[in-house]
Amino acid sequence: xxxxxxxxxxxxxxxxxxxxxxxxxxxxxxxxxxxxxxxxxxxxxxxxxxxxxxxxxxxxxxxxxxxxxxxxxxxxxxxxxxxxxxxxxxxxxxxxxxxxxxxxxxxxxxxxxxxxxxxxxxxxxxxxxxxxxxxxxxxxxxxxxxxxxxxxxxxxxxxxxxxxxxxxxxxxxxxxxxxxxxxxxxxxxxxxxxxxxxxxxxxxxxxxxxxxxxxxxxxxxxxxxxxxxxxxxxxxxxxxxxxxxxxxxxxxxxxxxxxxxxxxxxxxxxxxxxxxxxxxxxxxxxxxxxxxxxxxxxxxxxxxxxxxxxxxxxxxxxxxxxxxxxxxxx
Ligand code: TRP
Numbered sequence: 168x169x170x171x172x173x174x175x176x177x178x179x180x181x182x183x184x185x186x187x188x189x190x191x192x193x194x195x196x197x198x199x200x201x202x203x204x205x206x207x208x209x210x211x212x213x214x215x216x217x218x219x220x221x222x223x224x225x226x227x228x229x230x231x232x233x234x235x236x237x238x239x240x241x242x243x244x245x246x247x248x249x250x251x252x253x254x255x256x257x258x259x260x261x262x263x264x265x266x267x268x269x270x271x272x273x274x275x276x277x278x279x280x281x282x283x284x285x286x287x288x289x290x291x292x293x294x295x296x297x298x299x300x301x302x303x304x305x306x307x308x309x310x311x312x313x314x315x316x317x318x319x320x321x322x323x324x325x326x327x328x329x330x331x332x333x334x335x336x337x338x339x340x341x342x343x344x345x346x347x348x349x350x351x352x353x354x355x356x357x358x359x360x361x362x363x364x365x366x367x368x369x370x371x372x373x374x375x376x377x378x379x380x381x382x383x384x385x386x387x388x389x390x391x392x393x394x395x396x397x398x399x400x401x402x403x404x405x406x407x408x409x410x411x412x413x414x415x416x417x418x419x420x421x422x423x424x425x426x427x428x429x430x431x432x433x434x435x436x437x438x439x440x441x442x443x444x445x446x447x448x449x450x451x452x453x454x455x456x457x458x459x460x461x462x463x464x465x466x467x468x469x470x471x472x473x474x475x476x477x478x479x480x481x482x483x484x485x486x487x488x489x490x491x492x493x494x495x496x497x
Contacts, residue, residue: 171200171344172306174207174247174297177224181231182369183444184353184362187412192310192346194236202242203304203476204232209247210297213290214282229465231372234454243479245472247300252480256299257292259491260325263332264295268324272317298322301341302329304479310344319343333490351412354405358387370444372451379448383441388433396427406436413443 173193181190196202206225216224225246237244247253269275269291279286289296297318301309302325309319319341326338352361355368362369370382387402399407403426410419418439425431458464485495 168199168201169308170203170304170306171196171308171310172203172205172301172304172341173310174205174210174300175228175232176207177211177221177228179224179364180227180371180373181235182353182362182364182371183409183412184369186235186372187351187353189310189312189346189350190232190235190237192350193232193242196310197238197242200308203245203306203479204237204242205245205247205250205300205472205476207247207300209253210293213278213285213287213293215285226459226465229468230458231455233458233464233468234451235372239468239471243472243475244468245476246469249469249473250303250476250480252477252484253296253299253303255484256303256487257296259487260295260299260302260329261292263328264292264321264325266291268321269294272321274317294318294321295325298325302326302338303483304476305339305483306341307339308344309341310346312346316343335490337486337490351408353412354401354408356382356386356405356409358402358405370448372448373455374448375452376445376449379445380441383437383444386437388437391431391433392426392429395429399426403433406433406440409444410436410440413440413447415443418443 193202193204197204206228208221208225211221211224229244229246232244233239272294274293275291278290282290294317298321301322309315309322311319323340326340329338330336354360355362355366356370357366357368360366360368370379374382386406388406389400389402407419407423407426410422422431422436422439488495
């Protein structure tokens with residue numbers, strides 16, 4: 168089976184946008200690929216989080232992925248910081264990564280602008296750590312969003328450069344894997360744009376019935392269509408997109424017909440949408456709460472994942488040491 172690696176930044180609770188944009192893809196993929204999924208907790212240090220936040224956000228993201236169906240018996244799920252081998256590869260790659268090219272990456276420039284008081288070397292070398300994450304397991308494919316394309320190009324460049332310098336074909340260039348046509352872009356409830364944590368318009372998988380219903384009932388609408396079969400403004404289109412993922416075809420068609428003959432009442436649509444979203448999220452929410460309480464389970468998953476990941480990592484580091492001219496550690 169082809170090897171797949173992807174890193175997940177522990178940035179708070181998963182929302183519907185994450186679920187339909189990425190998580191669902193991972194869940195499906197794990198059965199067809201030799202999949203490594205890890206929580207990129209070392210990457211998160213670029214913004215200097217507090218120790219208690221690191222622990223909590225890692226636990227949360229792990230529990231939520233498990234609740235969604237990521238299966239530790241099928242894929243290798245681990246915390247980046249449990250596999251220190253990646254740091255050795257990070258060092259080797261950094262020796263062949265040039266200041267100019269690192270400074271030119273869009274994400275570095277953006278972050279340097281956002282946190283001008285903390286333009287640290289970790290921020291600059293974010294792409295080399297990411298390349299090390301991938302090359303450590305000699306992954307063939309990397310499922311990531313479009314925003315990671317430049318980092319992926321760097322990873323390929325570092326792999327090629329290593330091969331050239333050491334006259335080897337050791338690393339294959341990892342291919343980016345757009346999470347596919349199947350990924351659905353989930354809109355926000357504020358009339359425009361996509362759902363996102365920073366946009367403040369997200370429905371979280373862990374939202375309870377009351378919270379979720381309140382969010383849906385507050386969604387932006389307009390005064391309704393005045394002519395049959397009129398174009399849908401974005402805000403209304405967004406509600407229909409959500410109906411499409413959460414409700415039955417029957418319900419969807421019912422409201423579509425009502426929109427087209429101008430008899431639609433947005434209040435009814437929202438009530439139905441809220442109920443269907445609750446029905447979708449509730450079982451996941453229950454599993455999240457259960458798993459979050461089960462420290463033994465979380466520890467076991469992390470330990471088991473780290474063992475599998477380190478086995479693969481040690482093999483690569485041993486071979487890389489030999490290629491570079493160091494003795495393998497025993
Ligand atoms: N940079 C990725 C992001 O921001 C996270 C990440 C870190 C990653 N290492 C990786 C993704 C390796 C894929 C492979 O989402």
